[in-house]
Amino acid sequence: MPRQSFRGLSLARSAVVLAVGALLATLFAVPASAADPVGQITGLGGKCVDVAGASNANGTPVQLYDCNGSAAQSWTVAGDGTLRALGKCLDIVDRGTADGSLVQLWDCGGGANQKWVVNSARDIVNPQANKCLDVKDRSTANGARLQIWTCTGQSNQKWTAAGTTPGGGNPSGFVVSESQFNQMFPSRNPFYTYSGLTAALSAYPGFANSGSDTVKRQEAAAFLANVSHETGGLVYVVEQNTANYPHYCDPNQSYGCPAGQAAYYGRGPIQLSWNFNYKAAGDALGINLLADPWRVERESAVAWKTGLWYWNTQNGPGTMTPHNAMVNQAGFGQTIRSINGSLECDGRNPAQVQSRVTNYQRFTQILGVAPGNNLYC
Structure with missing residues (x-):
């Protein structure tokens, strides 16, 4: 992707x-x-x-x-x-x-x-x-x-x-409190709201809610670390290189590109792109994103849901979903492989890998949990 x-x-x-x-x-x-x-x-x-x-x-x-x-x-x-x-x-x-x-x-x-x-x-x-x-x-x-x-x-x-929710009360039950979220993303775009994220959690209730408290916090930190890398610290809602926009329509798909040739550019926390990904994410979430991909840049909860869809259901270029990588303790490096491994892992772009790892280490510190092993891919 x-x-x-x-x-x-x-x-x-x-x-x-x-x-x-x-x-x-x-x-x-x-x-x-x-x-x-x-x-x-x-x-x-x-x-x-x-x-x-x-x-x-x-x-x-x-x-x-x-x-x-x-x-x-x-x-x-x-x-x-x-x-x-x-x-x-x-x-x-x-x-x-x-x-x-x-x-x-x-x-x-x-x-x-x-x-x-x-x-x-x-x-x-x-x-x-x-x-x-x-x-x-x-x-x-x-x-x-x-x-x-x-x-x-x-x-x-x-x-x-360790036994409480640091950073203030957290009615959502999410392992990351709103104050911790704000600490992670001090310069974030107002579009990326904490309430949008917590509203999206119902779509994938196993996310950051499986295994021990340590595993739950590690998974939340891993997701948000990759998100931070993809979006410049939750600054960018849409892909910045507009020259790429017409490239994300695969005309070989039977449903084509009803929203237009240049409508399926990267959006949201995982920068969802390509018509087939908008179709698959929309079908999974019960939202017609193929016809209206702009919802991912208009509605915070929808944007967060697309990120959680990819995280919880897609192997990408890896061999497991990022969710399974963290829950089964394969390590943060496997989440990188599943998101952008074909371009970054195995020495292809170590600086990008290091950026993701640095984010993860910082976020685990904020959540008061050890990062675990196998951080690199």
């Missing part, structure tokens, strides 16, 4: 710092009160903020560790701005403010070294030091120590509550 592709746009990092009460609404999606349950907090590699050995002794290291649902990984946020586990507080050793100052568990004393806020980029910040909670040496190994460090915007400083 040839299409015009665009590299994704860089994510603008907001410097707005929110009060700790907003931490719950933006990062953990639970209502603020005197002491609210957060549960697991995931970071680099999809691992959890963990109290070593589940000990509540003063000075116990706080580290990164495989998520296991234990009390050592069950955090609450208190009204005084502290993060607590096992009845004690997340604390900066020796009240340090320098890069590399380690964090530990300690009796809650109300000191500035136990106060934390979160900004809109999902950094957890100690205001006194003006530094971010950070994974030492960017390690994903079990036992990697947590520390504070100058805020860099890197993935080892990004945090999400």
Whole structure:
């Protein structure tokens, strides 16, 4: 399905710092009160903020560790701005403010070294030091120590509550909240609405709703990463190279091109093109897109449905649908092969492949999940 592709746009990092009460609404999606349950907090590699050995002794290291649902990984946020586990507080050793100052568990004393806020980029910040909670040496190994460090915007400083919907409430039930969607696509065209996307989900209820929570988030990130690449970060609704427009009518099809020779150009999040694809997508969705392909550029939900149609039902130049590639853990690279592998995979265009992979890695970070294996094709 040839299409015009665009590299994704860089994510603008907001410097707005929110009060700790907003931490719950933006990062953990639970209502603020005197002491609210957060549960697991995931970071680099999809691992959890963990109290070593589940000990509540003063000075116990706080580290990164495989998520296991234990009390050592069950955090609450208190009204005084502290993060607590096992009845004690997340604390900066020796009240340090320098890069590399380690964090530990300690009796809650109300000191500035136990106060934390979160900004809109999902950094957890100690205001006194003006530094971010950070994974030492960017390690994903079990036992990697947590520390504070100058805020860099890197993935080892990004945090999400694994058991909730980060970024705010999400009535749709989709694993990507509206605030996360906006974070992924800060410069998107207003045509590509979040409500249009969630309205389209009913057409393919298995999408981002199959397997474990990790698989669901990985699939959502994979779909949106490819979409971002195809549309320049959801900027472009239609293919930009108008010279290609007359090329997408295959006259050998019995139904021809009733909307016109040049009517079947790339549109929407996967840049649907060719008369036979408009026919197949329309038949599957119960929409006469062969006669009226312009609906894909007029109606947000219809555009999103065509993207989900391709993702969930078409192998393209690959050997499996992108949906099956993610659900069966074949890896993100197989989604690239199914969408544009004949032009990009096996060394044909490594820069385009890298663009898609970079988008996917960024989006999995936003969703607080590891990207998995086999990222390239």
